[in-house]
Amino acid sequence: MRSRRWAAVRLAVGASASAVSGCGPPDGVTVFAPRCVPLRAGDSAYASAESHRGDRGFTTVALSDVQPERFRWASRDARVADVSSSGLVHARGPGSTWLVVTTDGVTDSVRVAVAPPSRVAVRLRPAPPYVVALGDTSRLRVDVRPVERLRSFDEQVAGRPEVGARRSAAIVTVEEERPDTGGLWVLPTGWRVIGRALGRDELLWSAAGRCGVAAVTVLGPGRP
Numbered sequence: 001m002r003s004r005r006w007a008a009v010r011l012a013v014g015a016s017a018s019a020v021s022g023c024g025p026p027d028g029v030t031v032f033a034p035r036c037v038p039l040r041a042g043d044s045a046y047a048s049a050e051s052h053r054g055d056r057g058f059t060t061v062a063l064s065d066v067q068p069e070r071f072r073w074a075s076r077d078a079r080v081a082d083v084s085s086s087g088l089v090h091a092r093g094p095g096s097t098w099l100v101v102t103t104d105g106v107t108d109s110v111r112v113a114v115a116p117p118s119r120v121a122v123r124l125r126p127a128p129p130y131v132v133a134l135g136d137t138s139r140l141r142v143d144v145r146p147v148e149r150l151r152s153f154d155e156q157v158a159g160r161p162e163v164g165a166r167r168s169a170a171i172v173t174v175e176e177e178r179p180d181t182g183g184l185w186v187l188p189t190g191w192r193v194i195g196r197a198l199g200r201d202e203l204l205w206s207a208a209g210r211c212g213v214a215a216v217t218v219l220g221p222g223r224p
Helices: 153-158
Strands: 020-022 028-032 044-046 048-055 058-063 072-075 081-083 088-091 095-103 106-115 121-125 130-133 137-145 162-165 172-177 190-195 199-207 210-219
Touching: 028 095, 028 106, 044 210, 048 095, 072 081, 081 095, 121 199, 121 210, 130 137, 130 190, 137 199, 162 172, 172 199, 190 210
Parallel strands: 130 210
Antiparallel strands: 020 058, 028 048, 044 088, 048 058, 072 095, 081 088, 095 106, 121 137, 137 190, 162 199, 172 190, 199 210
16 A cells, blocks of 8 residues: 555645656655544545656656546545545544555555544534635634633634635635734634635635535626
């Protein structure tokens, strides 16, 4: 399962960038687990992978976030978590499984742990999916219930809601909204989703140890 592996598995989300060339490691593929560790049963998050093919001292890098058709995903135990053709992991039940990715004849895998369902409910308001007109702005917030009393400001920051666009602002940009506190840093109260180009994207959210994915579509002005 680990043929021609060149590096240890890292817990990260692969960068959304075009394939590039440059000096680098030998041929191989590396798979990255979702950054939500562990995943909670019922939640979803993206895993990612990158392949490396060397030629005369230079390495061509392909990323699964950019060229998903080049990568084939599988889960060893779909009762714990399954994975889509684009690397989206759906946590199904407590336990652990291995995600396996194959590209260009080489394979790598990473272990994914799934914890029992969280007692904390996280809701995006309004509920997804979202439709935004090109150049327009849609607003959303993340509600967490029950609101647990955290013991310190650091705990509030660690569990704070975050929302971002999967495709790095190519189709939508996401901006935090904060109250005017005269320069005092506070947690965001909401997010603005701005349509930048026609197409479909996904919003990746996390809050209070949970995470998920929400679809967003940008349509032309005047479209329903």
